[in-house]
Amino acid sequence: MADDATRQRRKKYHHGDLREALLRAAERELAEKGLESFTLRGVAKRAGVSHAAPAHHFRDTNALLTALVTVAMQRFGSAMTSAMSQAGDDARARFVASGIAYVEFALENPSLFDLIFSSRRPDFDDPELTRQAATAFGSLVDGIAALIGADPMASPGGRVTVAAAWSQVHGVATLLNAGKMKFLAGDLAADRKAALRKLVSSVLPVAPTSAD
Amino acid sequence: MADDATRQRRKKYHHGDLREALLRAAERELAEKGLESFTLRGVAKRAGVSHAAPAHHFRDTNALLTALVTVAMQRFGSAMTSAMSQAGDDARARFVASGIAYVEFALENPSLFDLIFSSRRPDFDDPELTRQAATAFGSLVDGIAALIGADPMASPGGRVTVAAAWSQVHGVATLLNAGKMKFLAGDLAADRKAALRKLVSSVLPVAPTSAD
DNA sequence: CGAAAAATCTTGACGGCGTCAAGTTATGAC
DNA sequence: GTCATAACTTGACGCCGTCAAGATTTTTCG
Numbered sequence: 001m002a003d004d005a006t007r008q009r010r011k012k013y014h015h016g017d018l019r020e021a022l023l024r025a026a027e028r029e030l031a032e033k034g035l036e037s038f039t040l041r042g043v044a045k046r047a048g049v050s051h052a053a054p055a056h057h058f059r060d061t062n063a064l065l066t067a068l069v070t071v072a073m074q075r076f077g078s079a080m081t082s083a084m085s086q087a088g089d090d091a092r093a094r095f096v097a098s099g100i101a102y103v104e105f106a107l108e109n110p111s112l113f114d115l116i117f118s119s120r121r122p123d124f125d126d127p128e129l130t131r132q133a134a135t136a137f138g139s140l141v142d143g144i145a146a147l148i149g150a151d152p153m154a155s156p157g158g159r160v161t162v163a164a165a166w167s168q169v170h171g172v173a174t175l176l177n178a179g180k181m182k183f184l185a186g187d188l189a190a191d192r193k194a195a196l197r198k199l200v201s202s203v204l205p206v207a208p209t210s211a212d
Numbered sequence: 213m214a215d216d217a218t219r220q221r222r223k224k225y226h227h228g229d230l231r232e233a234l235l236r237a238a239e240r241e242l243a244e245k246g247l248e249s250f251t252l253r254g255v256a257k258r259a260g261v262s263h264a265a266p267a268h269h270f271r272d273t274n275a276l277l278t279a280l281v282t283v284a285m286q287r288f289g290s291a292m293t294s295a296m297s298q299a300g301d302d303a304r305a306r307f308v309a310s311g312i313a314y315v316e317f318a319l320e321n322p323s324l325f326d327l328i329f330s331s332r333r334p335d336f337d338d339p340e341l342t343r344q345a346a347t348a349f350g351s352l353v354d355g356i357a358a359l360i361g362a363d364p365m366a367s368p369g370g371r372v373t374v375a376a377a378w379s380q381v382h383g384v385a386t387l388l389n390a391g392k393m394k395f396l397a398g399d400l401a402a403d404r405k406a407a408l409r410k411l412v413s414s415v416l417p418v419a420p421t422s423a424d
Numbered sequence: 425c426g427a428a429a430a431a432t433c434t435t436g437a438c439g440g441c442g443t444c445a446a447g448t449t450a451t452g453a454c
Numbered sequence: 455g456t457c458a459t460a461a462c463t464t465g466a467c468g469c470c471g472t473c474a475a476g477a478t479t480t481t482t483c484g
Contacts, residue, residue, distance in 0.1 A: 015433080036332045040471065050434050052472080057432095061471070119390040120248045156399050160407060163387075163396050164380070164414045171383025172375070178331040184375050187368050195372060202376045203414050226450055226461055252442065262463050264443080269461095273442070 019057040021047045026068050030111045035118060040064065065115065066122040070129045072112040077136035079105045084143070091146040092204065098143055099169040099200035100193070106173035113177060117170075140166055147204065168203040172196075231269040233259045238280050242323045247330060252276065277327065278334040282341045284324040289348035291317045296351070303358040304416065310355055311381040311412035312405070318385035325389060329382075352378055359416065380415040384408075 015021060025046035030038055040061045041051045058064040083101035084094040106113040115122065122129065144152045144162055152158030175181050187195045227233060237258035242250055252273045253263045270276040295313035296306045318325040327334065334341065356364045356374055364370030387393050399407045 018432080034332065039469085041469080051470095052435080053433055055472075117386070117390055117392070119392075120246065153395065156402075159396055159399055160410050163384070163393055164411050166393075167383030167387055167411065168376070168380050168415060169383070170387055171379030171381070174329070174386055175375075175379055175382055178329055180329070180331075181375055181378075183365065183371055187371055190368075198372050199376050199379065203380060224450090230461080251440085253440075263441095264464080265462055267443075 015047075015049060015053075018047065018049060018053065022054055022057060022064065023068060023071070026064055027112075030068070030115065031109075034111050035114045035121065038065075062121055062123055066126050066129060069112075069115050069122040070126070070132055072109070072116055073129065073132040073136055075109075076102075076105050076112075076116060077132065077139060080136065081139050084139070091143070092201075095143040095147060095165075095204065096197055096201045098139060099165075100196050102169045103173045103176065103196055103200065106177050110177050113173065117174075164203050169200055172199045227259075227261060227265075230259065230261060230265065234266055234269060234276065235280060235283070238276055239324075242280070242327065243321075246323050247326045247333065250277075274333055274335055278338050278341060281324075281327050281334040282338070282344055284321070284328055285341065285344040285348055287321075288314075288317050288324075288328060289344065289351060292348065293351050296355070303355070304413075307355040307359060307377075307416065308409055308413045310351060311377075312408050314381045315385045315388065315408055315412065318389050322389050325385065329386075376415050381412055384411045 022043060025043045026038075028046060029043045033039070033042065040054060043064070044051045044054055047053075054064060058067065080098040080101045083097040087094045087097035124130070124133075141151075141153060141162060144158070144165060148158070148161070150158065152162050176184075184195065234255060237255045238250075241255045241258060245251070245254065252266060255276070256263050256266055259265075266276060270279065292310040292313045295309040299306045299309035336342070336345075353363075353365060353374060356370070356377060360370070360373070362370065364374050388396075396407065
């Protein structure tokens with residue numbers, strides 16, 4: 001907004017930092033219109049440039065979305081690791097906290113979450129995106145490793161445990177986000193953290209240390 | 213195909229059963245191109261009619277998708293209830309069977325499953341669709357009711373149990389479908405049913421009756 | 425310093441999309 | 455058998471992503 005206005009005033013031909021401006025505009029476009037109605041021309045308009053300007057910074061629409069999902073993935077991973085570090089030393093509490101952060105990120109950034117798991121629009125072979133995704137997934141695996149005292153990916157049972165824990169959290173995030181769990185609205189309003197904790201922790205590979 | 217060819221030969225102006233032909237064409241279009249690339253003009257072409265013909269049977273694209281998702285939801289529910297009835301009398305075995313059917317429907321009909329949970333394209337206020345969805349959801353709730361001997365929707369804890377079980381199964385289906393669990397490929401290939409059973413049953417509100 | 429090269433952005437065009445309006449053809453009611 | 459109506463086609467509109475060509479600015483380098 002401020003950038004666009006500035007650009008209008010100065011009537012500059014060159015933008016100066018169009019690539020970053022396009023990323024910011026794309027995030028607004030995505031948040032306001034959703035992944036379904038996301039439009040490259042809309043992004044260009046938000047950034048105050050012509051409809052063909054983005055081509056000089058991103059090969060096509062999917063390349064722009066790939067760049068956007070990369071920063072989204074980074075934030076997503078950071079939200080989880082920061083929640084873990086705020087949860088103290090107990091492995092179980094840390095793991096539950098990261099799961100809650102997973103769900104809350106999805107609820108606070110529904111379109112970015114959609115994009116992360118859309119599996120169609122962005123290019124998931126992009127090396128930088130792959131790196132960010134591996135980092136985020138790694139914290140999940142590490143959390144389970146701390147719980148069971150071994151590398152879960154090394155055994156079939158461990159892999160299934162990882163899959164089950166991830167699925168549990170992801171299912172909660174997805175179904176809440178899609179509005180398919182309106183019957184929980186009251187319970188979430190009453191004690192949101194407790195309800196999320198119950199939903200997230202029900203699949204953990206070790207017993208609770210306290211009541212949850 | 214056969215219908216289109218017949219129509220070509222006879223050069224009929226009126227189709228005769230275009231509404232149903234469009235639904236069949238739409239299912240093929242969806243299966244082949246996915247929800248992202250689904251096109252009303254493509255459906256019309258598959259049915260062998262002009263691009264504007266569908267308008268006389270469906271108000272717009274979303275209305276067609278609403279009709280399609282309604283029959284998909286019906287099949288989805290049927291897959292689960294039929295799996296339950298084949299599983300015998302044990303409440304737990306029946307519930308696990310329905311969960312496995314949930315996941316397998318998603319894997320066998322990825323685009324229909326996408327459509328069911330897309331939450332954007334179809335009109336989920338449509339009364340017939342609402343009815344089919346309630347039926348499918350009802351079998352989930354009934355399965356849990358049989359397990360705990362009470363109506364789970366009547367208590368906060370019961371509702372959370374329903375949400376947790378649904379989330380677990382839905383997360384597995386979604387992540388497998390999105391190709392995010394390639395690390396499980398070997399385990400699924402080795403003993404698919406066992407792996408799915410483990411994934412699906414880990415969140416049940418009562419202990420297993422035998423090893424799974 | 426200044427001209428050539430490169431990078432950046434605009435304008436215009438193309439085909440494909442969903443949808444609307446108007447015209448054409450078949451069906452069915454009377 | 456006529457005629458209203460339903461079913462379908464044709465053509466148009468604006469929006470989309472992308473490509474090509476031209477305009478403008480910046481950078482390189484002789």
